[in-house]
Amino acid sequence: xxxxxxxxxxxxxxxxxxxxxxxxxxxxxxxxxxxxxxxxxxxxxxxxxxxxxxxxxxxxxxxxxxxxxxxxxxxxxxxxxxxxxxxxxxxxxxxxxxxxxxxxxxxxxxxxxxxxxxxxxxxxxxxxxxxxxxxxxxxxxxxxxxxxxxxxxxxxxxxxxxxxxxxxxxxxxxxxxxxxxxxxxxxxxxxxxxxxxxxxxxxxxxxxxxxxxxxxxxxxxxxxxxxxxxxxxxxxxxxxxxxxxxxxxxxxxxxxxxxxxxxxxxxxxxxxxxx
Amino acid sequence: xxxxxxxxxxxxxxxxxxxxxxxxxxxxxxxxxxxxxxxxxxxxxxxxxxxxxxxxxxxxxxxxxxxxxxxxxxxxxxxxxxxxxxxxxxxxxxxxxxxxxxxxxxxxxxxxxxxxxxxxxxxxxxxxxxxxxxxxxxxxxxxxxxxxxxxxxxxxxxxxxxxxxxxxxxxxxxxxxxxxxxxxxxxxxxxxxxxxxxxxxxxxxxxxxxxxxxxxxxxxxxxxxxxxxxxxxxxxxxxxxxxxxxxxxxxxxxxxxxxxxxxxxxxxxxxxxxxxxxxxxx
Numbered sequence: 088x089x090x091x092x093x094x095x096x097x098x099x100x101x102x103x104x105x106x107x108x109x110x111x112x113x114x115x116x117x118x119x120x121x122x123x124x125x126x127x128x129x130x131x132x133x134x135x136x137x138x139x140x141x142x143x144x145x146x147x148x149x150x151x152x153x154x155x156x157x158x159x160x161x162x163x164x165x166x167x168x169x170x171x172x173x174x175x176x177x178x179x180x181x182x183x184x185x186x187x188x189x190x191x192x193x194x195x196x197x198x199x200x201x202x203x204x205x206x207x208x209x210x211x212x213x214x215x216x217x218x219x220x221x222x223x224x225x226x227x228x229x230x231x232x233x234x235x236x237x238x239x240x241x242x243x244x245x246x247x248x249x250x251x252x253x254x255x256x257x258x259x260x261x262x263x264x265x266x267x268x269x270x271x272x273x274x275x276x277x278x279x280x281x282x283x284x285x286x287x288x289x290x291x292x293x294x295x296x297x298x299x300x301x302x303x304x305x306x307x308x309x310x311x312x313x314x315x316x317x318x319x320x321x322x323x324x325x326x327x328x329x330x331x332x333x334x335x336x337x338x339x340x341x342x343x344x345x346x347x348x349x350x351x352x353x354x355x356x357x358x359x360x361x362x
Numbered sequence: 363x364x365x366x367x368x369x370x371x372x373x374x375x376x377x378x379x380x381x382x383x384x385x386x387x388x389x390x391x392x393x394x395x396x397x398x399x400x401x402x403x404x405x406x407x408x409x410x411x412x413x414x415x416x417x418x419x420x421x422x423x424x425x426x427x428x429x430x431x432x433x434x435x436x437x438x439x440x441x442x443x444x445x446x447x448x449x450x451x452x453x454x455x456x457x458x459x460x461x462x463x464x465x466x467x468x469x470x471x472x473x474x475x476x477x478x479x480x481x482x483x484x485x486x487x488x489x490x491x492x493x494x495x496x497x498x499x500x501x502x503x504x505x506x507x508x509x510x511x512x513x514x515x516x517x518x519x520x521x522x523x524x525x526x527x528x529x530x531x532x533x534x535x536x537x538x539x540x541x542x543x544x545x546x547x548x549x550x551x552x553x554x555x556x557x558x559x560x561x562x563x564x565x566x567x568x569x570x571x572x573x574x575x576x577x578x579x580x581x582x583x584x585x586x587x588x589x590x591x592x593x594x595x596x597x598x599x600x601x602x603x604x605x606x607x608x609x610x611x612x613x614x615x616x617x618x619x620x621x622x623x624x625x626x627x628x629x630x631x632x633x634x635x636x637x638x639x640x641x642x643x644x
Contacts, residue, residue, distance in 0.1 A: 343467060
């Protein structure tokens with residue numbers, strides 16, 4: 088039982104938390120504010136002031152400009168969609184196997200998945216590039232996603248916890264009724280873990296959307312992603328802050344909006360991870 | 363047999379995935395580090411040449427120093443701030459969940475865009491800080507200023523996310539323990555240091571492992587803010603790998619560097635993991 092007011096923080100603590108929260112979002116808000124100003128207004132006004140005559144010109148410049156930002160949004164969306172259709176179901180399958188199966192080497196194998204989470208991605212860029220280019224895939228759409236389609240250790244780790252929390256009896260009863268593991272997974276386990284799966288889908292989209300080095304290395308000019316195009320705009324329009332901030336806004340705000348919708352569930356599921 | 367064994371097949375595609383795209387690349391990078399490869403031709407075996415070149419190069423040691431400096435600034439700052447935020451947020455009060463979510467926002471945003479936004483914040487010309495102060499502030503082109511700014515941007519990105527683990531850890535500590543200490547007359551600060559913190563040890567090491575792994579491969583913010591400069595102050599190993607491989611096309615050298623990063627992180631993680639084990643024993 089929580090006694091009344093027992094948890095309410097002191098005023099100083101409230102202040103600390105409010106300042107932290109403001110600091111967490113202020114850079115994004117200020118970048119949006121800059122992105123909707125004309126270069127003239129940007130130079131003349133304070134960066135904190137609201138725009139007098141808001142304009143879409145910077146966004147139009149970014150999307151239709153020579154850096155291929157418009158195409159990049161399409162490429163990134165496509166890559167994210169393919170991963171949602173491949174990586175997510177394959178991770179669900181693996182997580183279910185680790186949570187409910189009893190087979191030799193299960194714990195060792197799961198431990199290996201967890202260990203790969205600690206490999207710094209940068210350290211594998213060169214060998215992965217070698218493999219992908221040997222396969223003749225460099226500069227193709229396939230190269231963007233091929234290392235990730237078969238599953239995500241992070242998603243498997245997260246989902247396994249949730250599948251393991253399903254009462255054993257529920258699954259055993261279905262097994263006795265003669266249901267196949269395949270049916271139990273998709274008809275019983277998955278519907279029970281729907282909120283977590285929504286979070287996994289969100290994280291898959293975020294990871295693909297935000298990923299920079301790999302697409303920068305293998306995508307080439309044909310398959311630029313949003314992150315790659317954002318960096319390209321930064322160097323091409325060096326110092327033109329209204330245009331650069333429009334690119335940063337396009338790279339961040341869509342996912343932050345989605346996060347705002349799903350936030351309660353996401354923070355809850357991420358926390359469960361540690362248990 | 364039967365039940366439960368057939369389930370193993372469901373893990374097959376993902377297992378193939380980590381074998382092909384996590385374990386095999388570790389072997390490939392070991393082999394590539396013994397070759398000379400310029401991206402266009404065929405890798406040519408040169409033995410330990412890349413390593414002798416690397417260990418004899420001042421740039422390499424400078425890069426190790428830059429990586430260690432950032433690691434030693436960023437990781438403790440992240441742990442302390444995340445813990446500081448987590449303590450009040452682990453209690454139940456109106457708005458606690460909302461504040462938690464707001465603090466995770468930077469972690470959701472693209473790190474390259476975060477780097478771009480911070481590059482505006484600290485830009486000497488037209489940058490947020492310079493404009494607000496009304497004079498040209500140029501810290502990003504100063505070696506220690508650049509390290510500080512990169513560290514701030516990275517800590518700012520991760521701290522809310524890391525605090526989630528501390529909140530979860532704090533919530534597993536039985537309330538009675540704190541209450542008993544309170545009855546004994548211990549003040550809240552003393553209660554935290556002498557009662558809560560020791561109980562949180564496993565969580566602290568767990569979060570340290572995550573923070574170290576994240577920092578070892580931190581790239582995007584640094585790339586957008588400094589590109590490794592000025593005078594190599596933020597030229598961390600991750601940046602060096604990319605630059606060696608895809609700007610100077612010395613992929614053998616980049617592979618040797620990748621292997622150093624893998625080994626260094628492996629040793630660090632092992633040390634931290636042993637501390638986790640040890641603190642569980644208490």
